[in-house]
Amino acid sequence: MSIAPSTATDEVPQPTVPAASPSRWAPLRPLVLRLHFYAGVLVAPFLLVAAATGLLYAFSFQAEKLVYAHELTVPVGKTELPVSEQVAAARKARPEGTVSAIRPAPEAGATTRVLLSGVPGVNPDHTLAVFVDPYTGKVRGALEQYGSTGALPLRTWIDELHRDLHLGDTGRLYSELAASWLWVIAGGGLVLWFARRRALRKVRGTSGRRRTLGLHGTVGVWAAAGFVFLSATGLTWSTYAGANIDELRTSLGQATPSVSAAASGGEHAGHGTAAGTGGDAEHGVGLDKVLAAARAEGLGDPVEIVPPADANSAYVVRQVQRSWPEKQDAVAVDPGTGEVTDVLRFADYPVLAKLTRWGIDLHTGILFGLVNQLVLALLALSLILLIVWGYRMWWQRGRGSAFGRPVPRGAWAQVPPYLLVPAMAVVAVLGWFVPLLGIPLAAFLAVDIVLGEIAHRRGRRTYGGGADVK
Numbered sequence: 001m002s003i004a005p006s007t008a009t010d011e012v013p014q015p016t017v018p019a020a021s022p023s024r025w026a027p028l029r030p031l032v033l034r035l036h037f038y039a040g041v042l043v044a045p046f047l048l049v050a051a052a053t054g055l056l057y058a059f060s061f062q063a064e065k066l067v068y069a070h071e072l073t074v075p076v077g078k079t080e081l082p083v084s085e086q087v088a089a090a091r092k093a094r095p096e097g098t099v100s101a102i103r104p105a106p107e108a109g110a111t112t113r114v115l116l117s118g119v120p121g122v123n124p125d126h127t128l129a130v131f132v133d134p135y136t137g138k139v140r141g142a143l144e145q146y147g148s149t150g151a152l153p154l155r156t157w158i159d160e161l162h163r164d165l166h167l168g169d170t171g172r173l174y175s176e177l178a179a180s181w182l183w184v185i186a187g188g189g190l191v192l193w194f195a196r197r198r199a200l201r202k203v204r205g206t207s208g209r210r211r212t213l214g215l216h217g218t219v220g221v222w223a224a225a226g227f228v229f230l231s232a233t234g235l236t237w238s239t240y241a242g243a244n245i246d247e248l249r250t251s252l253g254q255a256t257p258s259v260s261a262a263a264s265g266g267e268h269a270g271h272g273t274a275a276g277t278g279g280d281a282e283h284g285v286g287l288d289k290v291l292a293a294a295r296a297e298g299l300g301d302p303v304e305i306v307p308p309a310d311a312n313s314a315y316v317v318r319q320v321q322r323s324w325p326e327k328q329d330a331v332a333v334d335p336g337t338g339e340v341t342d343v344l345r346f347a348d349y350p351v352l353a354k355l356t357r358w359g360i361d362l363h364t365g366i367l368f369g370l371v372n373q374l375v376l377a378l379l380a381l382s383l384i385l386l387i388v389w390g391y392r393m394w395w396q397r398g399r400g401s402a403f404g405r406p407v408p409r410g411a412w413a414q415v416p417p418y419l420l421v422p423a424m425a426v427v428a429v430l431g432w433f434v435p436l437l438g439i440p441l442a443a444f445l446a447v448d449i450v451l452g453e454i455a456h457r458r459g460r461r462t463y464g465g466g467a468d469v470k
Contacts, residue, residue, distance in 0.1 A: 027415045028423075029195055036188035038444065039181055041394070044387045046178040047185075051387070053162035055380035058365055058373045060155040068152050071143060076109045077135025083112070083305070084287045089137040090114035090130040091280060099281035099307060100127055103150070103320065104291070105134040106302030114281075115145065126156070149322060149366060172239050173436065179234035180241065180437040186220070186227040193217045209396035216389040223382040230379065233363040236356055241434045254352035259330040259344040261306075263314045281307045283315070284335030290315045293333045293340055300327065308335050314342075322366045326357065 065072065083104050091099070097116035105112045112134050115127040122128050122144055129145040129152070132138070146156040164171030196217075206214055235241040249255050281287055287305060294303065294317035306316040318330035328346035333339070349357070358367060365373040412420065431438020 028419060029192070031412050031415055032188050032191050036185060036192060039185050039188070040387075040390050042440075042444075043178065043181040043185065044390060046174050047182060047383060048387050049165070050162065050175055050178040051380045051383040053158065055377055055384070056158050057155075057162050058377040058380060060158045061365060061373060062370070064152055064155045067154055068143065071131040071141040071152075072111060073109055074111055074133045074135065074140065077133075080105065080134040081137050082288045083291055084282060085137055086112045086132045086134055087114050087281050087287060089139060090132050093139040094119075094128065094130050094142055096120060097122075097128065101307075102281060102287065102305045103302065104305070110134075111140055113145070113150065148320065149364070150320075169239065175234065176238040176241060177436045177440070179231050179238060180434045181440075182234075183228045183231035184437065186224045186231070189217070189220045190224050193221050209393055212389050212393050212396060216386055216393065219382050219389075220386055223379055223386070226375070226379045227383065229359075230363060233359040235434065236360060238436075240436065244433050249352050249356070252352065254350040256353040256356070257344060257349060259316060259318070259332050260342040261309070261313050261316050261332050263308070263312055263334050263336070263341065281305070283308050285338035289338045290317060290333045290335075293317075293338055294331050297329075297331050297340055297343060299329055299331060302327075319346075322361045323369055324367050326361070326367075328357065 083102060086104075087099065087102055091114075094116060097119035099114060100117040101115040103113040103115070111131040114130045114132060116122075116130065117127050119128040123146075126144050126146045128142055129150070130142045131140040133140055143152050144156070145152060146159070151159055160166055163175055165174060236245050246255070291303075291305060294305075299317060299319055302320050304318055304320045306318070308315055314332040314334050316330060316332050319327035321327035326346060328349075330344045331340050332342040334341050346354070361367040362372060363376075365376050415423070427441070428438075431441055
């Protein structure tokens with residue numbers, strides 16, 4: 001996958017290599033070469049930042065376990081206290097805010113998390129996680145937590161660096177731009193690599209720019225599928241393309257469903273609010289009976305209990321295991337009666353909802369744990385190397401202390417209409433659906449046309465073959 005490939009002149013084979021018969025797709029190659037070169041040169045800095053921060057994020061899960069071992073783990077005891085007592089201990093230690101959720105200890109030796117919202121000094125988009133020893137009720141500490149994966153401060157900081165460079169919504173545009181163009185660069189690199197004759201793909205026995213090109217192409221080919229996957233899954237929760245994807249899924253009836261949190265509305269409806277005051281989680285029948293009802297429906301650990309939002313709402317208990325096999329079942333429990341009022345099984349999710357869930361969890365390194373994180377780290381490292389090699393090839397094309405000349409203009413003029421028109425239609429649709437692909441591409445075409453017109457008025461036009469026609 002070549003970020004800075006050679007011009008047509010550089011691609012001329014050695015005399016000993018037999019000429020390949022031209023294919024019907026041959027006219028597209030100069031256009032792909034030009035697009036790959038400029039996309040690589042202009043987008044590579046954004047990709048480099050995304051790859052470097054992604055490499056950090058791949059290791060953040062393991063680092064989190066080490067840094068916060070005191071809060072996350074406890075000596076294994078004989079019996080666990082009821083969840084209600086653990087929550088009471090957390091509230092005694094941290095009475096501020098409101099209990100927004102409870103995550104009982106998912107395994108022996110793990111702590112229970114009581115999540116508080118509205119705590120002064122805590123980011124409104126985050127919660128304060130109070131860690132409780134499930135065997136003794138002792139509070140082990142409190143840390144700010146973000147997201148459904150329960151990211152603690154270290155992982156949250158790295159995650160936000162990768163997602164938006166700590167610049168908020170404006171910063172998210174960088175990562176969406178990188179995701180929008182990564183698959184284009186990877187796909188163009190594949191086309192260029194397989195269009196080259198086998199004799200020109202060799203790494204062993206070559207030197208200089210040929211060797212750099214061989215390394216760049218070989219690593220790019222092996223990593224291309226991973227890059228396309230990261231690009232596609234990254235776009236699913238981006239600002240603009242993500243909104244279009246959500247709208248498309250909804251129109252196809254493939255949106256992610258949610259369990260109904262409405263209470264049954266019977267004679268016991270609303271009883272729970274009298275039992276819970278001051279932001280406590282206990283409403284109606286209480287946490288212990290609610291958890292028992294969820295267990296009876298087959299919801300095993302790890303689970304999260306969400307208290308009723310108001311007098312007309314039910315408890316929601318949902319599984320939060322995002323590693324394989326995923327556990328994402330959820331139930332609603334009436335706070336007045338303790339009866340299950342709604343059940344949602346992950347097995348009943350629409351196909352695209354399942355694929356989205358798996359894709360995001362694979363992208364973030366959760367689905368297959370340490371192996372998943374190591375693969376992501378290798379992809380990030382590969383992308384960093386490809387960018388470095390790409391710029392090195394561009395430098396090696398130059399003379400002395402200057403970068404080489406860009407790939408010449410006019411490649412599109414050599415593409416026959418039967419290929420150019422469908423290609424333009426596809427690009428237009430993709431550009432509308434993925435705005436941070438379409439807008440920069442349109443800007444590049446506009447600048448290219450203006451430069452071409454200026455050259456034409458000066459009596460000089462540059463064509464994709466590298467010749468200047470006077």
